Amino acid sequence: MPRNERRRIAVVGAGARAEMFVRAITEDHAETTVLVALADVNQARMDAHNRWLTAAGHEPVPTYPAAELAALIAKERVDEVIVTSMDSTHAGHMVTALDAGCDVITEKPMTVDAESARRILDAQQRSGRKVQVSFNYRYNPVHEMVRTLLAGGEIGEIGSVHFEWLLDIRHGADYFRRWHRDKANSGGLLVHKSGHHFDLVNWWLGAAPTEVYASGRLFFYGEHGQRHGYARDYERVHGSPEAQGDPFALDMAANPRLRELYLDAEGEDGYLRDRNVFAPGVTIEDDLSVLVRYDTGARMTYHLTAYAPWEGYRLMVNGSRGRLELEVVESDHVSPTAAGELKGAAVHGTTEAPEQGGVTLTIRPFWAPPYRVELQPHTREGHGGADHRMTAVLLGGQTDPMNRSATARDGALALLTGLAANRSLQTAEPVRVSDLLDLN
Ligand SMILES: NC(=O)c1ccc[n+]([C@@H]2O[C@H](COP(=O)([O-])OP(=O)(O)OC[C@H]3O[C@@H](n4cnc5c(N)ncnc54)[C@H](O)[C@@H]3O)[C@@H](O)[C@H]2O)c1
Known part of the structure; x- marks a missing residue:
């Protein structure tokens, strides 16, 4: 396929799962697809993805606030939007993308309530565009x-x-x-x-x-950790001496990927990735x-x-x-x-x-x-080889008799x-x- 005919894809939600799709677009299916933008509510996470793209020998892509998805689609001439944001935010982005004339691939769950599922189905019908849910x-x-x-x-x-x-x-x-x-x-x-x-x-x-x-x-x-004898008194792992030696504690500082994607990004939105699993709430x-x-x-x-x-x-x-x-x-x-x-x-x-x-x-x-x-x-x-096989169909155009x-x-x-x-x-x-x- 000539390079200017490749499908132009934007990814909304630049967290951990996005990386699988970004790699599939830029490496496995670069013949048929091109990544043209990222959108998220967190700039630091998008910047991390761009650093990883650069390190892998690719050009960084433009980044946009998620609220500007419609403008992104128009400016970057997007054909297809991949939604990998937090579950409760899928529906809004899907409806925006469909109404702007894009096809949509969304991570599961498609959404988190019946009312927004109805809105997605209606938007699909009115737009005539394609929705695929990535049940890998x-x-x-x-x-x-x-x-x-x-x-x-x-x-x-x-x-x-x-x-x-x-x-x-x-x-x-x-x-x-x-x-x-x-x-x-x-x-x-x-x-x-x-x-x-x-x-x-x-x-x-x-x-x-x-x-x-x-x-x-x-x-x-949650609070049941008290009864079972696992609870420790701390809110989140990073900076908490009480978390030392807790087998349930996730040490983000020890993992460069987790540090870049979450620890270094939390100043912007307060998203804590390492909360005590036995903390209340x-x-x-x-x-x-x-x-x-x-x-x-x-x-x-x-x-x-x-x-x-x-x-x-x-x-x-x-x-x-x-x-x-x-x-x-x-x-x-x-x-x-x-x-x-x-x-x-x-x-x-x-x-x-x-x-x-x-x-x-x-x-x-x-x-x-x-x-x-x-x-x-x-x-x-x-996921048992399923991710590669899925992107071969969703992005690579492989036939899907099943x-x-x-x-x-x-x-x-x-x-x-x-x-x-x-x-x-x-x-x-x-x-x-x-x-x-x-x-x-
Ligand atoms: N199919 C699978 O096997 C699989 C595996 C992991 C995750 N997932 C799905 O992928 C999605 C992302 O999960 P993750 O593990 O990458 O989570 P994550 O927390 O690493 O990433 C979520 C991203 O969404 C962003 N976000 C939050 N609110 C937003 C908004 N309003 N608009 C745009 N972006 C927003 C966050 O800033 C973050 O970058 C979820 O829907 C999850 O269910 C699927």
Whole structure:
């Protein structure tokens, strides 16, 4: 493709996740895409990205305040906007970009409430532009295999799903250090994290959720640390002698990437990346049970634990001809010295976790012995290799016969399971998804 025909892309939200997209645009897909601007509410973070671009041999790009997105789009002649800002800010940027005639790729969750999901869907319809939600888990080869097996009828019609997801005390704790700990910013883990899992089930089953019941609580983090004997008396790690030796403390000063992106940037907006996970003020849950009914008739029981000793998940799918069982161990334990570190993928350049992982996928047919499904070797790089495979489709134009590229409707459906579950937590009643947002 001639260089002047490359798609002109702006990235809004210049935090950790933006780096994956910036690298994909400027390196892996430089033939088809060009980064033309960054926008954020924090200049220091945008400057850090520009320093990293320069160090990698690229030109720095113009930076804009996020509130000037419409002007940025016009001035830089943007074709496509990638939204990687804090969750609760996605919708405003998406609507601005769509109304300015741009296509949009947004990080998950698409947004954090039903009203803004409606605004996104309306803006898409009125503009006729394309929205893609970057549900990277769909692009994990293991998850593709599950979809192939289920869609191919390997276990017949799906009756029910049992899905348990464990976040370990390193990764899980990270949602309690910063903006995610406030439900208004992230929608809580049922929206921010489980949205990935709910989307996978929608995609695997070719189904939409109709009714949701949930029960859950904050059990481990926040003030509950007192009861469990983990609490220490400090607000944030940097500059707090009380944080010395706390296995839950994140030391930003020790990591050049974290220092540049957050510590050196906090003077502008007061965004603290290293809060005490047991400090008060947490409004999200860490232990959640959800029951979902789907339009195909299938049911799901789902559980998320955000304080587990190992990280991974177990999926069991019961069908009219047998059962599929998947176990994925991403880390079999957290090393004592690594509890306060980030997972390797969270910020490029941080230490990879040394613990062991593995995947087992088994089909158990009726009246026949079970058999293991052959899989590619497990990798922890870029979410099991999924990030590279996703950007090849979203930015590189690779064909997508499995429909992994998620639409705004898919984004809304994944969100609605979490939102209905959140409402059920409040009312202790089952919630009809169509009472929150009617997608018909
Ligand atoms: N798919 C995945 O695997 C994955 C992984 C990590 C993060 N994410 C998603 O990526 C997004 C960013 O997460 P992160 O980990 O990079 O967080 P981060 O805190 O590192 O970055 C968020 C950025 O948003 C900026 N921001 C805040 N308010 C803004 C506004 N009004 N307008 C524009 N920018 C604003 C902040 O200044 C910051 O630079 C989130 O939506 C998150 O859910 C997805």
